Amino acid sequence: MRTSAALTKRKPPTKARKPAGRVPAALSQDSREELLQAAGQIMTERGTVDVALSEVSQRSGLNSALIKYYFGNKAGMLMALVRSVVGKSIGQLNNLVKMPLTPEEKLRIHIGGMINTYYRYPFVNRLLHHIMTEEKDSFGPLVGEEIIKPLVQAQREILEEGIKLGVFRPIDPMLFYLHIASSCDVLFHASLTLKYGFGIEEVTDSLKRSHSQQLYEMVLNGIKAPPHTP
Protein backbone atom coordinates (compact mmCIF):
# COMPACT_ATOMS: atom_id res chain seq x y z
CA MET A 1 0.00 0.00 0.00
CA ARG A 2 2.16 2.85 -1.27
CA THR A 3 -0.38 5.55 -0.53
CA SER A 4 -0.81 4.27 3.01
CA ALA A 5 2.89 4.35 3.80
CA ALA A 6 3.19 7.81 2.29
CA LEU A 7 0.33 9.11 4.41
CA THR A 8 1.94 8.30 7.73
CA LYS A 9 5.44 9.37 6.71
CA ARG A 10 6.66 12.61 8.27
CA LYS A 11 7.80 15.34 5.90
CA PRO A 12 11.56 15.83 5.84
CA PRO A 13 12.52 19.10 7.58
CA THR A 14 13.60 20.79 4.33
CA LYS A 15 10.01 20.54 3.11
CA ALA A 16 8.67 22.38 6.15
CA ARG A 17 10.95 25.35 5.50
CA LYS A 18 9.56 25.94 2.00
CA PRO A 19 7.24 28.92 1.94
CA ALA A 20 3.55 28.08 2.32
CA GLY A 21 1.72 29.04 -0.82
CA ARG A 22 4.03 27.29 -3.26
CA VAL A 23 2.37 26.24 -6.51
CA PRO A 24 4.40 23.48 -8.13
CA ALA A 25 5.59 24.20 -11.66
CA ALA A 26 3.85 21.08 -12.89
CA LEU A 27 0.69 20.01 -11.11
CA SER A 28 0.96 16.33 -10.50
CA GLN A 29 -0.56 13.42 -8.66
CA ASP A 30 2.19 14.04 -6.12
CA SER A 31 0.92 17.39 -4.88
CA ARG A 32 -2.58 15.95 -4.62
CA GLU A 33 -1.18 13.14 -2.44
CA GLU A 34 0.87 15.61 -0.42
CA LEU A 35 -2.25 17.56 0.53
CA LEU A 36 -4.01 14.37 1.65
CA GLN A 37 -0.92 13.26 3.57
CA ALA A 38 -0.78 16.60 5.36
CA ALA A 39 -4.47 16.43 6.33
CA GLY A 40 -4.08 12.86 7.61
CA GLN A 41 -0.94 13.72 9.58
CA ILE A 42 -2.62 16.62 11.34
CA MET A 43 -5.67 14.51 12.19
CA THR A 44 -3.47 11.74 13.58
CA GLU A 45 -1.38 14.11 15.69
CA ARG A 46 -4.33 16.05 17.02
CA GLY A 47 -6.77 13.20 17.61
CA THR A 48 -9.56 15.07 15.83
CA VAL A 49 -10.75 15.46 12.24
CA ASP A 50 -11.24 19.19 12.73
CA VAL A 51 -8.55 20.54 10.38
CA ALA A 52 -8.40 23.98 8.73
CA LEU A 53 -7.44 24.29 5.08
CA SER A 54 -4.77 26.84 6.04
CA GLU A 55 -3.13 24.19 8.23
CA VAL A 56 -3.15 21.65 5.41
CA SER A 57 -1.61 24.26 3.15
CA GLN A 58 1.04 25.16 5.71
CA ARG A 59 1.92 21.57 6.56
CA SER A 60 2.22 20.53 2.92
CA GLY A 61 3.93 23.75 1.85
CA LEU A 62 1.41 23.96 -1.01
CA ASN A 63 -0.92 26.79 -1.92
CA SER A 64 -4.40 26.28 -0.49
CA ALA A 65 -5.87 27.12 -3.90
CA LEU A 66 -4.69 23.67 -4.93
CA ILE A 67 -7.23 22.15 -2.53
CA LYS A 68 -9.97 23.83 -4.53
CA TYR A 69 -8.29 22.73 -7.74
CA TYR A 70 -8.01 19.07 -6.79
CA PHE A 71 -10.98 18.54 -4.47
CA GLY A 72 -13.45 21.38 -5.06
CA ASN A 73 -13.72 22.19 -1.35
CA LYS A 74 -12.83 20.91 2.11
CA ALA A 75 -15.56 18.26 2.10
CA GLY A 76 -14.18 16.99 -1.22
CA MET A 77 -10.71 16.76 0.30
CA LEU A 78 -12.02 14.81 3.30
CA MET A 79 -13.85 12.39 1.00
CA ALA A 80 -10.69 12.00 -1.11
CA LEU A 81 -8.79 11.17 2.09
CA VAL A 82 -11.35 8.49 2.97
CA ARG A 83 -11.11 7.02 -0.52
CA SER A 84 -7.33 7.06 -0.39
CA VAL A 85 -7.12 5.40 3.02
CA VAL A 86 -10.00 2.92 2.89
CA GLY A 87 -10.41 2.43 -0.86
CA LYS A 88 -7.40 0.16 -1.31
CA SER A 89 -8.32 -1.86 1.79
CA ILE A 90 -11.71 -2.57 0.26
CA GLY A 91 -10.06 -3.68 -2.97
CA GLN A 92 -7.80 -6.00 -1.00
CA LEU A 93 -10.77 -7.35 0.95
CA ASN A 94 -12.64 -8.11 -2.27
CA ASN A 95 -9.60 -10.05 -3.47
CA LEU A 96 -9.35 -11.85 -0.14
CA VAL A 97 -12.95 -13.05 -0.41
CA LYS A 98 -12.12 -14.86 -3.67
CA MET A 99 -8.87 -16.47 -2.46
CA PRO A 100 -8.56 -20.24 -1.94
CA LEU A 101 -8.44 -19.91 1.86
CA THR A 102 -10.73 -21.21 4.59
CA PRO A 103 -13.38 -18.74 5.81
CA GLU A 104 -11.67 -18.75 9.23
CA GLU A 105 -8.39 -17.71 7.61
CA LYS A 106 -10.15 -14.98 5.61
CA LEU A 107 -11.73 -13.65 8.79
CA ARG A 108 -8.36 -13.60 10.58
CA ILE A 109 -6.73 -11.66 7.73
CA HIS A 110 -9.71 -9.30 7.48
CA ILE A 111 -9.72 -8.47 11.22
CA GLY A 112 -5.94 -8.02 11.21
CA GLY A 113 -6.25 -5.76 8.16
CA MET A 114 -8.95 -3.59 9.73
CA ILE A 115 -6.93 -3.21 12.92
CA ASN A 116 -3.85 -2.25 10.90
CA THR A 117 -5.84 0.38 9.02
CA TYR A 118 -7.04 1.93 12.30
CA TYR A 119 -3.51 1.71 13.72
CA ARG A 120 -2.11 3.66 10.76
CA TYR A 121 -5.05 6.03 10.37
CA PRO A 122 -6.65 6.33 13.81
CA PHE A 123 -8.90 9.08 12.48
CA VAL A 124 -10.71 6.92 9.92
CA ASN A 125 -13.92 6.12 11.79
CA ARG A 126 -14.23 9.66 13.10
CA LEU A 127 -13.73 10.95 9.57
CA LEU A 128 -16.45 8.69 8.18
CA HIS A 129 -18.77 9.84 10.96
CA HIS A 130 -17.88 13.49 10.34
CA ILE A 131 -18.64 13.22 6.63
CA MET A 132 -21.94 11.40 7.22
CA THR A 133 -22.97 14.03 9.80
CA GLU A 134 -21.83 17.20 8.06
CA GLU A 135 -22.28 16.31 4.38
CA LYS A 136 -25.74 14.77 4.42
CA ASP A 137 -26.61 15.98 0.92
CA SER A 138 -23.32 15.32 -0.83
CA PHE A 139 -20.78 12.77 0.43
CA GLY A 140 -22.71 11.27 3.37
CA PRO A 141 -24.69 8.82 1.21
CA LEU A 142 -21.51 8.04 -0.77
CA VAL A 143 -19.83 6.79 2.42
CA GLY A 144 -22.68 4.29 2.62
CA GLU A 145 -22.30 3.26 -1.04
CA GLU A 146 -18.51 3.25 -1.36
CA ILE A 147 -17.36 2.18 2.10
CA ILE A 148 -20.00 0.57 4.30
CA LYS A 149 -21.93 -1.49 1.74
CA PRO A 150 -18.84 -3.05 0.08
CA LEU A 151 -17.39 -3.92 3.51
CA VAL A 152 -20.64 -5.50 4.66
CA GLN A 153 -20.99 -7.38 1.37
CA ALA A 154 -17.48 -8.85 1.64
CA GLN A 155 -18.06 -9.89 5.25
CA ARG A 156 -21.39 -11.39 4.28
CA GLU A 157 -19.70 -13.55 1.63
CA ILE A 158 -17.13 -14.81 4.13
CA LEU A 159 -19.88 -15.56 6.65
CA GLU A 160 -22.04 -17.32 4.06
CA GLU A 161 -19.12 -19.44 2.89
CA GLY A 162 -18.46 -20.50 6.49
CA ILE A 163 -22.13 -21.28 7.11
CA LYS A 164 -22.29 -23.32 3.88
CA LEU A 165 -19.21 -25.29 4.94
CA GLY A 166 -20.76 -25.85 8.37
CA VAL A 167 -17.97 -24.06 10.25
CA PHE A 168 -19.89 -20.87 11.16
CA ARG A 169 -23.32 -20.63 12.70
CA PRO A 170 -25.92 -18.25 11.19
CA ILE A 171 -25.25 -14.66 12.19
CA ASP A 172 -26.82 -11.28 11.36
CA PRO A 173 -24.34 -9.60 8.96
CA MET A 174 -25.33 -6.04 9.90
CA LEU A 175 -24.86 -6.59 13.63
CA PHE A 176 -21.67 -8.50 12.83
CA TYR A 177 -20.35 -5.55 10.81
CA LEU A 178 -21.10 -3.08 13.63
CA HIS A 179 -19.51 -5.38 16.19
CA ILE A 180 -16.33 -5.90 14.16
CA ALA A 181 -15.90 -2.27 13.06
CA SER A 182 -16.32 -0.90 16.59
CA SER A 183 -14.21 -3.47 18.38
CA CYS A 184 -11.34 -3.31 15.84
CA ASP A 185 -11.29 0.48 16.20
CA VAL A 186 -11.71 0.80 19.96
CA LEU A 187 -8.02 0.59 20.86
CA PHE A 188 -7.26 3.61 18.67
CA HIS A 189 -9.86 6.06 19.84
CA ALA A 190 -9.69 5.02 23.49
CA SER A 191 -6.35 6.64 24.32
CA LEU A 192 -7.82 8.47 27.32
CA THR A 193 -9.61 5.36 28.57
CA LEU A 194 -6.27 3.57 28.37
CA LYS A 195 -4.58 6.43 30.21
CA TYR A 196 -7.06 7.07 33.02
CA GLY A 197 -8.40 3.54 33.34
CA PHE A 198 -5.21 1.53 32.87
CA GLY A 199 -2.24 3.94 33.06
CA ILE A 200 -1.27 3.14 29.45
CA GLU A 201 0.16 6.12 27.54
CA GLU A 202 0.70 4.60 24.10
CA VAL A 203 -0.71 1.93 21.82
CA THR A 204 2.41 -0.07 21.02
CA ASP A 205 2.78 -2.54 18.21
CA SER A 206 2.76 -5.33 20.81
CA LEU A 207 -0.53 -4.12 22.34
CA LYS A 208 -2.02 -3.85 18.86
CA ARG A 209 -1.03 -7.47 18.16
CA SER A 210 -2.54 -8.71 21.44
CA HIS A 211 -5.74 -6.85 20.60
CA SER A 212 -5.82 -8.38 17.12
CA GLN A 213 -5.19 -11.88 18.46
CA GLN A 214 -7.76 -11.74 21.28
CA LEU A 215 -10.41 -10.17 19.09
CA TYR A 216 -9.91 -12.73 16.32
CA GLU A 217 -10.12 -15.63 18.77
CA MET A 218 -13.23 -14.25 20.43
CA VAL A 219 -14.96 -13.57 17.12
CA LEU A 220 -13.97 -16.87 15.56
CA ASN A 221 -15.08 -18.88 18.59
CA GLY A 222 -18.09 -16.60 18.80
CA ILE A 223 -19.42 -17.57 15.38
CA LYS A 224 -18.13 -21.14 15.26
CA ALA A 225 -20.84 -23.69 14.56
CA PRO A 226 -21.52 -25.94 17.55
CA PRO A 227 -19.82 -29.33 17.28
CA HIS A 228 -21.93 -32.11 15.77
CA THR A 229 -23.17 -34.49 18.38
CA PRO A 230 -23.05 -37.99 16.92
Place this chain on the structure above:
Amino acid sequence: MRTSAALTKRKPPTKARKPAGRVPAALSQDSREELLQAAGQIMTERGTVDVALSEVSQRSGLNSALIKYYFGNKAGMLMALVRSVVGKSIGQLNNLVKMPLTPEEKLRIHIGGMINTYYRYPFVNRLLHHIMTEEKDSFGPLVGEEIIKPLVQAQREILEEGIKLGVFRPIDPMLFYLHIASSCDVLFHASLTLKYGFGIEEVTDSLKRSHSQQLYEMVLNGIKAPPHTP
Protein backbone atom coordinates in the same frame (compact mmCIF):
# COMPACT_ATOMS: atom_id res chain seq x y z
CA MET B 1 -33.66 2.96 38.34
CA ARG B 2 -35.78 5.95 39.27
CA THR B 3 -33.24 8.54 38.18
CA SER B 4 -32.89 6.83 34.82
CA ALA B 5 -36.58 6.91 34.06
CA ALA B 6 -36.76 10.55 35.12
CA LEU B 7 -33.88 11.49 32.83
CA THR B 8 -35.54 10.28 29.66
CA LYS B 9 -38.99 11.58 30.50
CA ARG B 10 -40.12 14.57 28.42
CA LYS B 11 -41.22 17.64 30.34
CA PRO B 12 -44.97 18.24 30.24
CA PRO B 13 -45.81 21.26 28.02
CA THR B 14 -46.90 23.40 30.98
CA LYS B 15 -43.33 23.26 32.26
CA ALA B 16 -41.92 24.63 29.00
CA ARG B 17 -44.14 27.68 29.24
CA LYS B 18 -42.74 28.70 32.64
CA PRO B 19 -40.32 31.61 32.30
CA ALA B 20 -36.65 30.61 32.09
CA GLY B 21 -34.83 31.98 35.07
CA ARG B 22 -37.19 30.66 37.73
CA VAL B 23 -35.56 30.06 41.11
CA PRO B 24 -37.65 27.58 43.10
CA ALA B 25 -38.82 28.84 46.49
CA ALA B 26 -37.16 25.89 48.17
CA LEU B 27 -34.02 24.49 46.56
CA SER B 28 -34.34 20.76 46.49
CA GLN B 29 -32.90 17.59 45.11
CA ASP B 30 -35.64 17.91 42.48
CA SER B 31 -34.28 21.02 40.78
CA ARG B 32 -30.79 19.49 40.75
CA GLU B 33 -32.27 16.43 39.00
CA GLU B 34 -34.27 18.62 36.63
CA LEU B 35 -31.12 20.35 35.42
CA LEU B 36 -29.41 17.00 34.78
CA GLN B 37 -32.51 15.69 33.03
CA ALA B 38 -32.58 18.74 30.78
CA ALA B 39 -28.89 18.36 29.86
CA GLY B 40 -29.35 14.65 29.10
CA GLN B 41 -32.48 15.27 27.03
CA ILE B 42 -30.74 17.87 24.87
CA MET B 43 -27.73 15.59 24.33
CA THR B 44 -29.98 12.69 23.35
CA GLU B 45 -32.04 14.77 20.92
CA ARG B 46 -29.05 16.45 19.34
CA GLY B 47 -26.66 13.50 19.16
CA THR B 48 -23.84 15.54 20.66
CA VAL B 49 -22.66 16.43 24.17
CA ASP B 50 -22.09 20.04 23.16
CA VAL B 51 -24.75 21.76 25.28
CA ALA B 52 -24.83 25.40 26.41
CA LEU B 53 -25.77 26.25 29.98
CA SER B 54 -28.39 28.69 28.66
CA GLU B 55 -30.08 25.79 26.85
CA VAL B 56 -30.12 23.69 30.01
CA SER B 57 -31.61 26.62 31.87
CA GLN B 58 -34.23 27.20 29.18
CA ARG B 59 -35.18 23.53 28.88
CA SER B 60 -35.51 23.03 32.62
CA GLY B 61 -37.16 26.40 33.22
CA LEU B 62 -34.63 26.97 36.01
CA ASN B 63 -32.25 29.86 36.51
CA SER B 64 -28.78 29.09 35.19
CA ALA B 65 -27.29 30.39 38.44
CA LEU B 66 -28.54 27.13 39.95
CA ILE B 67 -26.03 25.25 37.81
CA LYS B 68 -23.26 27.13 39.57
CA TYR B 69 -24.96 26.55 42.90
CA TYR B 70 -25.31 22.79 42.48
CA PHE B 71 -22.35 21.87 40.27
CA GLY B 72 -19.82 24.72 40.45
CA ASN B 73 -19.55 24.98 36.67
CA LYS B 74 -20.47 23.24 33.44
CA ALA B 75 -17.80 20.56 33.83
CA GLY B 76 -19.18 19.80 37.29
CA MET B 77 -22.65 19.43 35.80
CA LEU B 78 -21.40 17.03 33.13
CA MET B 79 -19.62 14.93 35.73
CA ALA B 80 -22.78 14.91 37.87
CA LEU B 81 -24.69 13.67 34.82
CA VAL B 82 -22.18 10.84 34.35
CA ARG B 83 -22.45 9.89 38.02
CA SER B 84 -26.23 9.99 37.87
CA VAL B 85 -26.47 7.85 34.73
CA VAL B 86 -23.63 5.36 35.24
CA GLY B 87 -23.24 5.40 39.01
CA LYS B 88 -26.27 3.26 39.77
CA SER B 89 -25.40 0.81 36.99
CA ILE B 90 -22.02 0.28 38.62
CA GLY B 91 -23.68 -0.35 41.97
CA GLN B 92 -26.00 -2.88 40.34
CA LEU B 93 -23.04 -4.54 38.62
CA ASN B 94 -21.19 -4.87 41.91
CA ASN B 95 -24.26 -6.56 43.39
CA LEU B 96 -24.55 -8.81 40.34
CA VAL B 97 -20.97 -10.03 40.79
CA LYS B 98 -21.83 -11.33 44.27
CA MET B 99 -25.09 -13.05 43.29
CA PRO B 100 -25.46 -16.84 43.33
CA LEU B 101 -25.59 -17.07 39.52
CA THR B 102 -23.33 -18.77 37.00
CA PRO B 103 -20.63 -16.55 35.45
CA GLU B 104 -22.36 -17.02 32.07
CA GLU B 105 -25.61 -15.69 33.51
CA LYS B 106 -23.80 -12.75 35.11
CA LEU B 107 -22.21 -11.92 31.77
CA ARG B 108 -25.58 -12.06 29.99
CA ILE B 109 -27.16 -9.71 32.52
CA HIS B 110 -24.14 -7.39 32.42
CA ILE B 111 -24.13 -7.11 28.61
CA GLY B 112 -27.90 -6.58 28.55
CA GLY B 113 -27.54 -3.93 31.26
CA MET B 114 -24.80 -2.04 29.40
CA ILE B 115 -26.83 -2.08 26.18
CA ASN B 116 -29.89 -0.79 28.04
CA THR B 117 -27.83 2.04 29.52
CA TYR B 118 -26.62 3.09 26.05
CA TYR B 119 -30.15 2.74 24.68
CA ARG B 120 -31.51 5.12 27.32
CA TYR B 121 -28.53 7.47 27.36
CA PRO B 122 -26.93 7.23 23.92
CA PHE B 123 -24.62 10.11 24.85
CA VAL B 124 -22.85 8.31 27.70
CA ASN B 125 -19.66 7.18 25.97
CA ARG B 126 -19.28 10.50 24.16
CA LEU B 127 -19.77 12.29 27.46
CA LEU B 128 -17.08 10.20 29.18
CA HIS B 129 -14.76 10.89 26.26
CA HIS B 130 -15.56 14.60 26.34
CA ILE B 131 -14.80 14.86 30.06
CA MET B 132 -11.53 12.92 29.75
CA THR B 133 -10.47 15.14 26.81
CA GLU B 134 -11.54 18.53 28.09
CA GLU B 135 -11.10 18.17 31.85
CA LYS B 136 -7.69 16.58 32.06
CA ASP B 137 -6.79 18.26 35.34
CA SER B 138 -10.09 17.92 37.16
CA PHE B 139 -12.67 15.27 36.27
CA GLY B 140 -10.77 13.32 33.59
CA PRO B 141 -8.84 11.17 36.07
CA LEU B 142 -12.03 10.75 38.14
CA VAL B 143 -13.74 9.08 35.16
CA GLY B 144 -10.93 6.53 35.33
CA GLU B 145 -11.32 6.03 39.08
CA GLU B 146 -15.12 6.14 39.41
CA ILE B 147 -16.29 4.61 36.13
CA ILE B 148 -13.68 2.64 34.19
CA LYS B 149 -11.80 0.95 37.02
CA PRO B 150 -14.91 -0.31 38.88
CA LEU B 151 -16.37 -1.63 35.60
CA VAL B 152 -13.16 -3.42 34.70
CA GLN B 153 -12.84 -4.82 38.23
CA ALA B 154 -16.37 -6.25 38.16
CA GLN B 155 -15.81 -7.80 34.73
CA ARG B 156 -12.50 -9.22 35.92
CA GLU B 157 -14.23 -10.93 38.86
CA ILE B 158 -16.82 -12.50 36.56
CA LEU B 159 -14.09 -13.66 34.17
CA GLU B 160 -11.95 -15.07 37.00
CA GLU B 161 -14.91 -16.93 38.46
CA GLY B 162 -15.59 -18.48 35.05
CA ILE B 163 -11.94 -19.42 34.56
CA LYS B 164 -11.81 -20.97 38.04
CA LEU B 165 -14.91 -23.02 37.26
CA GLY B 166 -13.37 -24.10 33.95
CA VAL B 167 -16.14 -22.55 31.81
CA PHE B 168 -14.17 -19.54 30.47
CA ARG B 169 -10.73 -19.59 28.91
CA PRO B 170 -8.10 -17.06 30.07
CA ILE B 171 -8.70 -13.64 28.57
CA ASP B 172 -7.07 -10.20 28.90
CA PRO B 173 -9.53 -8.15 31.03
CA MET B 174 -8.48 -4.77 29.60
CA LEU B 175 -8.96 -5.85 25.98
CA PHE B 176 -12.19 -7.58 27.04
CA TYR B 177 -13.45 -4.34 28.62
CA LEU B 178 -12.66 -2.31 25.49
CA HIS B 179 -14.30 -4.93 23.27
CA ILE B 180 -17.48 -5.08 25.35
CA ALA B 181 -17.83 -1.33 25.92
CA SER B 182 -17.40 -0.49 22.23
CA SER B 183 -19.56 -3.24 20.83
CA CYS B 184 -22.41 -2.68 23.31
CA ASP B 185 -22.38 1.03 22.42
CA VAL B 186 -21.98 0.81 18.65
CA LEU B 187 -25.67 0.52 17.79
CA PHE B 188 -26.36 3.84 19.52
CA HIS B 189 -23.73 6.06 18.01
CA ALA B 190 -23.92 4.51 14.55
CA SER B 191 -27.22 6.06 13.49
CA LEU B 192 -25.73 7.42 10.26
CA THR B 193 -24.01 4.13 9.47
CA LEU B 194 -27.38 2.45 9.93
CA LYS B 195 -29.01 5.05 7.69
CA TYR B 196 -26.52 5.23 4.82
CA GLY B 197 -25.26 1.66 5.02
CA PHE B 198 -28.49 -0.20 5.76
CA GLY B 199 -31.39 2.21 5.24
CA ILE B 200 -32.38 1.96 8.91
CA GLU B 201 -33.74 5.19 10.38
CA GLU B 202 -34.31 4.20 13.99
CA VAL B 203 -32.96 1.85 16.63
CA THR B 204 -36.10 0.05 17.71
CA ASP B 205 -36.51 -2.00 20.85
CA SER B 206 -36.55 -5.12 18.68
CA LEU B 207 -33.25 -4.21 16.99
CA LYS B 208 -31.74 -3.47 20.40
CA ARG B 209 -32.82 -6.93 21.60
CA SER B 210 -31.33 -8.66 18.54
CA HIS B 211 -28.09 -6.76 19.11
CA SER B 212 -28.02 -7.76 22.77
CA GLN B 213 -28.73 -11.41 21.94
CA GLN B 214 -26.16 -11.74 19.13
CA LEU B 215 -23.47 -9.90 21.09
CA TYR B 216 -24.02 -12.03 24.18
CA GLU B 217 -23.88 -15.26 22.18
CA MET B 218 -20.73 -14.19 20.34
CA VAL B 219 -18.99 -13.07 23.52
CA LEU B 220 -20.04 -16.10 25.53
CA ASN B 221 -18.96 -18.54 22.82
CA GLY B 222 -15.90 -16.38 22.30
CA ILE B 223 -14.59 -16.88 25.82
CA LYS B 224 -15.95 -20.36 26.45
CA ALA B 225 -13.28 -22.83 27.50
CA PRO B 226 -12.64 -25.50 24.86
CA PRO B 227 -14.39 -28.80 25.62
CA HIS B 228 -12.34 -31.35 27.51
CA THR B 229 -11.09 -34.10 25.25
CA PRO B 230 -11.14 -37.33 27.22
